[in-house]
Amino acid sequence: MTKFQQDELQQLIKNFLFEQNCIETYHHCISVGDYAFELGKRYLENPEQARIAGYLHDISAIYPNDQRIAVANKMGITLYEEELEFPLIIHQKISKEIALNEFNITDEAILSAIECHTTLKGQYTDLDLVLFIADKIKWDQVGEPPYLVGLMEALDKSLENAAYYYVDYLLNHNIKVIHPWLWEAYLELKHDLG
Template identity: 30%
Template sequence: MIERIKSRLKKRQPYGRYQHTLGVVKAACDLAEHYGISVDKARLAALLHDYAKDLTEHELKKYIEVHKLEVDQSLYETYELLHGVVGAHMAKTEFGIHDEEILQAIRYHTTGRLHMEPLEKIIYLSDFIEENRNYPGVEALRKLAYEDLDKGLLQGFNNTIRFLLATDKVIHCNTVKARNQRLKDLAKK
């Protein structure tokens, strides 16, 4: 199945996105091994996390409507986030993936959510720390991701929120809730 997915991705994604996807796969597999999570599940979720990323806003919304996918209004209005929801559904229908851990990791890699499972955390973080990413603070985030998954996740949320504020973009409520939960959980440690 992995080779079939890679073959489809090569045809579907521009070169840069495909390289990003391979970087996320490497980071996710490394983090999964580090934290004792299924490397096979991490590989599948990482490979498919951006499967729907290159669909247009119209295509994403049409797909959601045709397949009657459940999407809140805020997410629906922020089309850059929709590829997670659509990608999870495509993973299920096009590749027969029914493992909820994998599907949730794909679905929520754009926003995070309350009560994230370890695989979801790994895919969310891997998207930020993969080897092709180069932005101020990425090295510190990479290091933190291996020291403490939840601290790395909190920093990832903080970075996302700072970026969205700086670029005057909508911050999805799932991101804020997930960030605040991480903060509270870490305070209890």
């Protein structure tokens, strides 16, 4: 992606989110995308994919939680019972659809990373891991994440160690629902790091 294309994509995302009064989400998306790019330089052949995935990962913030089930149904997205119980998680799948249909992103690797940036999934790729970790480091809450120090120490070892650290942290800290993809990723990470 040239600097012009990057600026153009940023502007399109800004317009899209600002029209829906999702200003904080815009800043979070750009922060995650830029960090994912930097992280991607260490682990990916094409770190630009990580930047694009990061820029678009939360583009579905235009739909509040109470609308996500209906929006997903309208888009033809298959939902798990856990997503019906905790609709916040659906945003990753909706973001993938918006990236594809509104922003014409057709790169399957980018779409995959967007689709699992909250939960990860089994048979993850390095790009999936990079976006998953970048989103946790550059989180969208106030202050520093409570898991950040441990996550960064794990990241010094590998992407897999960092992802495992975060998922293990979640599973031990009152997680609302355990998404099937999260559990698959956890078991795979545990096995791979064995």
